Amino acid sequence: MQSKKISSGKSNVERTFVDVARRAQLVDCAIDAIAELGLPKASLAEVARRAGVTKTTIFYHFANREELIQEVFASTLRQGGEFLSARTGRAASPAAELRAYIEANVEYIGAYRKQVKVLTAIAMNFTDEDGRTRLTHNASVYGVSLAPLQDLLERGQRAGEFRDFTTRTMAMTIRATIDAIGPQLSVIPDLDLDAYAKDLVDLFRHATEKERPS
Amino acid sequence: MQSKKISSGKSNVERTFVDVARRAQLVDCAIDAIAELGLPKASLAEVARRAGVTKTTIFYHFANREELIQEVFASTLRQGGEFLSARTGRAASPAAELRAYIEANVEYIGAYRKQVKVLTAIAMNFTDEDGRTRLTHNASVYGVSLAPLQDLLERGQRAGEFRDFTTRTMAMTIRATIDAIGPQLSVIPDLDLDAYAKDLVDLFRHATEKERPS
Amino acid sequence: MQSKKISSGKSNVERTFVDVARRAQLVDCAIDAIAELGLPKASLAEVARRAGVTKTTIFYHFANREELIQEVFASTLRQGGEFLSARTGRAASPAAELRAYIEANVEYIGAYRKQVKVLTAIAMNFTDEDGRTRLTHNASVYGVSLAPLQDLLERGQRAGEFRDFTTRTMAMTIRATIDAIGPQLSVIPDLDLDAYAKDLVDLFRHATEKERPS
Amino acid sequence: MQSKKISSGKSNVERTFVDVARRAQLVDCAIDAIAELGLPKASLAEVARRAGVTKTTIFYHFANREELIQEVFASTLRQGGEFLSARTGRAASPAAELRAYIEANVEYIGAYRKQVKVLTAIAMNFTDEDGRTRLTHNASVYGVSLAPLQDLLERGQRAGEFRDFTTRTMAMTIRATIDAIGPQLSVIPDLDLDAYAKDLVDLFRHATEKERPS
DNA sequence: GATGAATGAGGGTTCATTCAT
DNA sequence: AATGAATGAACCCTCATTCAT
Numbered sequence: 001m002q003s004k005k006i007s008s009g010k011s012n013v014e015r016t017f018v019d020v021a022r023r024a025q026l027v028d029c030a031i032d033a034i035a036e037l038g039l040p041k042a043s044l045a046e047v048a049r050r051a052g053v054t055k056t057t058i059f060y061h062f063a064n065r066e067e068l069i070q071e072v073f074a075s076t077l078r079q080g081g082e083f084l085s086a087r088t089g090r091a092a093s094p095a096a097e098l099r100a101y102i103e104a105n106v107e108y109i110g111a112y113r114k115q116v117k118v119l120t121a122i123a124m125n126f127t128d129e130d131g132r133t134r135l136t137h138n139a140s141v142y143g144v145s146l147a148p149l150q151d152l153l154e155r156g157q158r159a160g161e162f163r164d165f166t167t168r169t170m171a172m173t174i175r176a177t178i179d180a181i182g183p184q185l186s187v188i189p190d191l192d193l194d195a196y197a198k199d200l201v202d203l204f205r206h207a208t209e210k211e212r213p214s
Numbered sequence: 215m216q217s218k219k220i221s222s223g224k225s226n227v228e229r230t231f232v233d234v235a236r237r238a239q240l241v242d243c244a245i246d247a248i249a250e251l252g253l254p255k256a257s258l259a260e261v262a263r264r265a266g267v268t269k270t271t272i273f274y275h276f277a278n279r280e281e282l283i284q285e286v287f288a289s290t291l292r293q294g295g296e297f298l299s300a301r302t303g304r305a306a307s308p309a310a311e312l313r314a315y316i317e318a319n320v321e322y323i324g325a326y327r328k329q330v331k332v333l334t335a336i337a338m339n340f341t342d343e344d345g346r347t348r349l350t351h352n353a354s355v356y357g358v359s360l361a362p363l364q365d366l367l368e369r370g371q372r373a374g375e376f377r378d379f380t381t382r383t384m385a386m387t388i389r390a391t392i393d394a395i396g397p398q399l400s401v402i403p404d405l406d407l408d409a410y411a412k413d414l415v416d417l418f419r420h421a422t423e424k425e426r427p428s
Numbered sequence: 429m430q431s432k433k434i435s436s437g438k439s440n441v442e443r444t445f446v447d448v449a450r451r452a453q454l455v456d457c458a459i460d461a462i463a464e465l466g467l468p469k470a471s472l473a474e475v476a477r478r479a480g481v482t483k484t485t486i487f488y489h490f491a492n493r494e495e496l497i498q499e500v501f502a503s504t505l506r507q508g509g510e511f512l513s514a515r516t517g518r519a520a521s522p523a524a525e526l527r528a529y530i531e532a533n534v535e536y537i538g539a540y541r542k543q544v545k546v547l548t549a550i551a552m553n554f555t556d557e558d559g560r561t562r563l564t565h566n567a568s569v570y571g572v573s574l575a576p577l578q579d580l581l582e583r584g585q586r587a588g589e590f591r592d593f594t595t596r597t598m599a600m601t602i603r604a605t606i607d608a609i610g611p612q613l614s615v616i617p618d619l620d621l622d623a624y625a626k627d628l629v630d631l632f633r634h635a636t637e638k639e640r641p642s
Numbered sequence: 643m644q645s646k647k648i649s650s651g652k653s654n655v656e657r658t659f660v661d662v663a664r665r666a667q668l669v670d671c672a673i674d675a676i677a678e679l680g681l682p683k684a685s686l687a688e689v690a691r692r693a694g695v696t697k698t699t700i701f702y703h704f705a706n707r708e709e710l711i712q713e714v715f716a717s718t719l720r721q722g723g724e725f726l727s728a729r730t731g732r733a734a735s736p737a738a739e740l741r742a743y744i745e746a747n748v749e750y751i752g753a754y755r756k757q758v759k760v761l762t763a764i765a766m767n768f769t770d771e772d773g774r775t776r777l778t779h780n781a782s783v784y785g786v787s788l789a790p791l792q793d794l795l796e797r798g799q800r801a802g803e804f805r806d807f808t809t810r811t812m813a814m815t816i817r818a819t820i821d822a823i824g825p826q827l828s829v830i831p832d833l834d835l836d837a838y839a840k841d842l843v844d845l846f847r848h849a850t851e852k853e854r855p856s
Numbered sequence: 857g858a859t860g861a862a863t864g865a866g867g868g869t870t871c872a873t874t875c876a877t
Numbered sequence: 878a879a880t881g882a883a884t885g886a887a888c889c890c891t892c893a894t895t896c897a898t
Contacts, residue, residue, distance in 0.1 A: 016882090038339055040254040044867080044868065053884090055869085055884095056869090056870085056885075057883055059870080065867095065869090124334075124338050124339075125252060125338075125339070127252060169413045170413065173391055173414065175394075176391050176395070177387055177390050180389075180391070180394050183337075184390065196386075199380060199383045199384065200387065202421075203387060206421045207416075207421055232857070233857080257892065257893080258892080258893065259891085259893090267859090268859055268860080269859095269894090270859055270861095270895085271857080274857065274858065275857095278893075278894075279894090446860075450861085468682040471889085472888085472889065473887080473888080481862075482862070484863060485861080488860090488861065489861090492889075492890075493889065493890090553682065593844075594841060598845075601841065603822075604818065604819050604821075605815055607822055608818030608821055609818065611766070624814075627812065627815065628815065630807070631812075634848040634849045635844075661878080664879095685870080685871065686872065686873090687871080695880090697873090698873090698875095698882095699880070701872090701873070702878065702879065703878095
């Protein structure tokens with residue numbers, strides 16, 4: 001455990017059960033703290049308090065605050081990715097795929113509000129002195145890569161399902177729309193996400209589909 | 215001047231010229247600091263340094279850090295509102311109005327990146343211990359109210375220009391899309407905003423317009 | 429006072445009376461703390477306690493611990509230099525000069541034991557991670573340059589007063605001998621320094637003087 | 643093994659082979675750490691890292707940090723004593739003995755720089771809160787007793803080889819000169835120790851020898 | 857109208873040490 | 878014989894804020 005502090009890149013295999021559990025617990029408490037207080041106010045003291053341990057215990061399991069935050073981000077992102085890929089795998093056509101993509105994303109945002117908050121909070125505040133992100137993961141906005149979405153749109157165009165548009169900007173628009181739901185939820189907690197999802201599906205269907213010949 | 219510290223709601227009339235000027239200068243420096251460093255790292259020491267005054271001077275002009283930030287937010291929002299209303303006033307139809315709305319917003323975001331950054335930074339970090347915003351202005355996402363936009367959409371529907379959709383969610387979608395441009399600009403500074411605007415106009419035209427009879 | 433923290437190289441003129449006094453007081457307390465506890469245990473808390481102020485007060489007057497220590501070292505060295513140059517200026521010959529040098533040094537060590545301890549403590553412990561000194565002053569052993577001494581010896585040789593020897597190593601030997609007195613004093617506080625000085629003068633006279641022709 | 647923690651005075655006989663070996667290894671690693679980083683930065687974590695064991699292992703073999711340091715000091719001193727006594731035993735006369743003493747010491751310093759560094763580091767930093775040494779060994783400067791040297795000088799005087807001088811201060815001068823070589827070596831690593839030794843021998847021959855009758 | 861001086865609360869981090877296993 | 882896990886005390890340092898001038 002001691003040598004781990006030098007590099008955090010150790011495989012999980014070398015970790016003890018207790019250690020894995022504690023790390024997970026600390027990550028969980030950090031997620032709660034960040035979601036409730038925001039990244040800057042989620043101090044190690046606060047995380048430790050929630051975990052019922054001392055500040056120093058955190059340093060036993062993580063090299064420093066940064067490593068903890070990175071782990072929070074990475075694990076949350078991983079969890080989100082699993083959620084989404086479980087819901088978007090097998091679609092009949094690009095159009096159906098896009099629909100599934102939007103619906104799955106909105107569903108995720110509704111079901112994992114805390115996690116979405118955390119991703120946003122970290123993505124927006126975890127920067128070094130020059131303002132550049134300190135995130136080690138390649139991520140757009142708060143972590144979800146644009147590439148797969150853009151790829152989906154291109155396939156739709158090649159298949160003749162979608163009309164001609166710049167896939168990059170369309171992808172960005174879709175992601176932007178989705179990513180903005182999180183913050184909105186903070187302000188309007190009783191937002192009807194199903195309706196919202198339907199509207200988005202509808203909206204982007206109109207925006208992408210080939211115009212029907214009159 | 216003394217009583218100001220009790221309430222910040224003094225009208226400008228009661229302030230001397232120097233006072234007004236200093237306040238403006240301090241707000242400006244705070245804007246720069248926040249845009250460059252983010253809200254949490256924009257300490258009063260940093261603002262004072264940029265203004266060439268002492269930290270204590272800030273406390274002479276503002277009751278505390280919070281009041282300064284509120285002023286930064288309010289004045290930036292006011293400035294943005296003026297910019298937008300100057301560009302969206304007189305449109306021939308709701309559809310044209312929507313187009314002007316989108317274009318003006320994107321133009322604003324491109325022209326006032328610093329201000330947009332500041333609005334985002336404050337909106338995302340200026341929260342209570344319970345996570346609720348401490349902003350005194352009624353604001354969606356980073357400050358622009360949804361009401362006028364929703365109103366515009368309703369007028370369009372009543373005029374028969376727009377098809378039938380939930381105006382509230384459509385308004386939120388439009389704002390969300392627009393609001394997300396700022397953060398994207400930080401990551402992709404050379405983003406072509408004109409194309410982006412065109413795409414959005416196109417996108418929301420498809421999304422709102424009445425389907426043509428076949 | 430606030431901007432001073434950026435660079436400590438400000439001329440004294442720009443400092444207030446109070447500030448100068450506080451700095452001096454803090455330096456004094458730091459000297460006491462270092463002399464009594466050694467550099468590593470002379471924490472800022474300890475210095476603050478002795479000065480009757482808060483830790484933060486130290487940061488108001490010095491950028492960080494390093495700057496305080498540097499100031500302690502520099503001012504102590506300055507003071508020592510003044511003491512010595514006041515006693516070694518006008519000697520009739522190199523031999524007399526050497527005698528005065530040794531006597532003045534031993535006298536200084538006896539009179540300023542605390543300062544000598546501090547110089548030693550800083551010189552030996554103020555290193556960065558590679559073990560190299562962090563001292564900004566060019567200094568041998570704990571701060572006194574060898575150059576003047578070596579120069580004195582060379583002049584003595586050219587004048588025919590001293591015999592032929594490597595001036596560099598002789599200078600180092602003399603300094604080494606002198607510098608070692610401090611630590612010895614810690615162990616043997618009642619050491620008779622006058623006798624010690626006489627012995628050293630005698631010793632180095634024998635070591636340097638031209639052998640008398642038989 | 644358990645009782646060891648109460649008293650560190652266990653004789654080697656009571657220790658198992660593994661125990662002895664580990665202790666020796668830990669002492670070695672501590673020596674390396676202290677020589678490279680200085681006493682204050684030679685943390686137990688650092689020592690453990692170099693030994694490839696856990697911090698707690700150190701506490702199994704030593705009651706606390708202090709005992710480890712004491713052992714480092716004692717064993718290094720013991721080793722040095724053996725080196726020196728092997729080279730100074732059988733000299734023809736006190737004068738030759740003094741010469742051998744100086745040469746052997748300088749040779750030791752050159753050959754065991756690491757150990758010399760360690761002795762110095764410990765001697766200078768291992769102090770009480772009152773500034774007094776915590777070393778359990780009777781030691782001058784960094785550990786070498788003055789008594790044998792002073793005895794040698796007295797024998798030389800009684801034998802009529804040395805002139806009349808205070809043996810105590812002369813002994814201290816010699817030791818001081820020798821002890822100062824270590825720190826100098828850190829600053830000037832390529833110092834020619836042979837020349838230095840010759841100079842010292844020469845120097846102290848001049849300083850001690852009976853003046854030749856003219 | 858502005859400043860100099862000081863402060864208390866809290867930040868992340870390192871350390872030697874302990875205790876159960 | 879050794880370790881994993883945890884801790885309390887202390888470290889240097891930054892922050893917003895105050896008070897007298």
